[in-house]
Amino acid sequence: MRKTLTKLCAIASAFVFLLSANSAVLAQNADQRTNLQLYGSALQYKGDLGNQWWTSKLGWGGGVSLNQYLSPSLDAGLHLSYSNPEFSNGFPNTMNTKIGMAMLGLRLKMYGNILKEDAFIGPYLTVGGGGHFARAEGMSPTGAYDDNFVAFAGFGGAGIRFRFSDNVSLFVQSVAHFTSNDMYDNLDGSPNAPSDINDRFLQHTIGLGFNLGKGTDTDGDGVPDRRDKCPDTPTGVQVDKEGCPIDTDGDGVADYQDDCPTEAGVANLGGCPDRDNDGVADKDDQCPDEAGTVATQGCPDSDGDGVADKDDKCPDTPRGVQVGADGCPVDSDGDGVPDNEDLCPNSAGTAETKGCPELDARTKKLIEEKVRFEFDQARVQDGYRQLLDSIVVALEKYPDHVLLIKGHADHIGSEEYNQALSEQRAQAVKDYLIQRGVQNPDRLVTRGYGETQPLVQVNTRLSKARTAAARAQNRRVGFEMNTPDMKLNME
Structure with a gap:
């Protein structure tokens, strides 16, 4: 036994x-x-x-x-x-x-x-x-x-x-x-x-x-991997008996990712509802029953200017026009002509002149002055610096105007040489104005005319000594100042 x-x-x-x-x-x-x-x-x-x-x-x-x-x-x-x-x-x-x-x-x-x-x-x-x-x-x-x-x-x-x-x-x-x-x-x-x-x-x-014993539970959610349909659940997330994150409202967005866990919503809005389907969650939508835009917090914006219709005092603003907080076109210079229609948005004008100011008499007279040059020279003489400084002041007064700087030469020399010399004289004046601080130099336009537009007709059969004064009148730079709606005389 x-x-x-x-x-x-x-x-x-x-x-x-x-x-x-x-x-x-x-x-x-x-x-x-x-x-x-x-x-x-x-x-x-x-x-x-x-x-x-x-x-x-x-x-x-x-x-x-x-x-x-x-x-x-x-x-x-x-x-x-x-x-x-x-x-x-x-x-x-x-x-x-x-x-x-x-x-x-x-x-x-x-x-x-x-x-x-x-x-x-x-x-x-x-x-x-x-x-x-x-x-x-x-x-x-x-x-x-x-x-x-x-x-x-x-x-x-x-x-x-x-x-x-x-x-x-x-x-x-x-x-x-x-x-x-x-x-x-x-x-x-x-x-x-x-x-x-x-x-x-x-x-x-x-x-x-x-x-x-205990089954393998990779994500530590208390549901063994063998029965876990969501084996990669983040640590600490509450899960159901199948190991998947709890989704209280059944909208397909887990509660831990759902900004509205008790209201069924859509995934791209963090699980929040969007009654008007405008892409703005109801909780952030100031007009939840009217389709709007994200920029206007879910409210309609008929003219697409970024201001909701309910706040827009100019609901028919053309597309692309810059507007203010009230939805109306911006009028930077306060002249009553909106910038989108104002040819001079930085200078107060009138509706008749499309928002541009008229040149005053002093400026018109100033623009008629000429800068004279020595023979065969493109250097601005000191005696004309005061004139050019006054033009700088005028340009500051009319920031939206264009200044045409026109260079000329007398008839001595070849046409090609005189054309180049006239262009150099116009450029020398432009360089001086830029040096003196002209704003937006792009509105300074230079053009050389060579010997083609003399102020004084010179008898070429006479000697240089007898024609010197007339020729001196033709060695010049002149000006033309126009508003943007006026065509400059480039001829």
């Missing part, structure tokens, strides 16, 4: 080692692969003294099981239990047997394939075998007996698991034990009808199961 007991212990130890060694592999198929069960059980006897099966006569006990997940359909288990079945069929025949069991078993689960693994009710079938360590006591027709022995046994039965959570479940099961020994009641067959049928037992069990 000691040898048999030693063998059973070795088998049980090997099985436990096998379950532990396989844990890494089994982890690929289940989140919590190990299950520990604590239970109470009752044994009912059927043997030579009689039959207790399905009666109220129970022998109570208890036990513990260690189960390991093998596949969605199968679990393996090591079951250790103790029970004390009793029976009496009248004096003197009595049985009071204490049985310790060490059994290995397989569980065929209905809640891995047929039903969902996390179903509340999970039926299963179970089979297995192992050893009974029995101490048989009682009274038989041969007298009192007290014997210890080991018997091999196989079992088969069914049960139901009730799942309360991922970690805790309750189970009930009934299995029948078929033994290799007929001496639990000290009778090898009944006195009147010897039998080869060994003693048998029904074991009824109820207990709690605790799932151990």
Whole structure:
């Protein structure tokens, strides 16, 4: 008997080692692969003294099981239990047997394939075998007996698991034990009808199961990767049972990204509603029931000037015209002519002159002056600097006017040479004006006319000495100052 007991212990130890060694592999198929069960059980006897099966006569006990997940359909288990079945069929025949069991078993689960693994009710079938360590006591027709022995046994039965959570479940099961020994009641067959049928037992069990271990949870949201449909959820985000971020309003935008988590909206507006579909969320839309623009905070802007119709005092402003806060065209110089119609937007004028000021008499007279040059020279003489400084002042007074600087030469020399010389003289005057600080030099236009436009007609048959004064009149730079709406005389 000691040898048999030693063998059973070795088998049980090997099985436990096998379950532990396989844990890494089994982890690929289940989140919590190990299950520990604590239970109470009752044994009912059927043997030579009689039959207790399905009666109220129970022998109570208890036990513990260690189960390991093998596949969605199968679990393996090591079951250790103790029970004390009793029976009496009248004096003197009595049985009071204490049985310790060490059994290995397989569980065929209905809640891995047929039903969902996390179903509340999970039926299963179970089979297995192992050893009974029995101490048989009682009274038989041969007298009192007290014997210890080991018997091999196989079992088969069914049960139901009730799942309360991922970690805790309750189970009930009934299995029948078929033994290799007929001496639990000290009778090898009944006195009147010897039998080869060994003693048998029904074991009824109820207990709690605790799932151990933890499945891989990459994003740390409490839902194992195997069941997580959103395995990359950011840390700290509340998720549903499928591991996806909570979306309270069901608009497809998770609450942690939703600026309006209790109102269904659209993704491109942070999950907020937009009743008028103008691209501005209702919470930011000053006209939520009228389609508008982002620039006008969701309000209509008929003329597209960036000022909402409700604030626009000039709702028909042409497209592209710069407007003020009131939606009306800007009038920079305050002359009543808007900049988009004002030819001189920086100088106050009148509607009749298209917003440009008329040149005053002094400026008109100033522009009629001429700058004279020495023979064959393009240098501005000092005596004309005061004239040019006065022109600078006039240009500041009329910042939108254009000054045409016209260079001329006398007839001495070739036409080509005189043309170049006239251009140099016009450029010298322009350079002086720029040096003196004329604003916007681009409005200074130079043009050279060579010898083609003399002020004084010179008799070329006379000597240079006799024509010197006339020729000096023709060596000049003249001016023409026009408003932008007037065509400059470039001829």
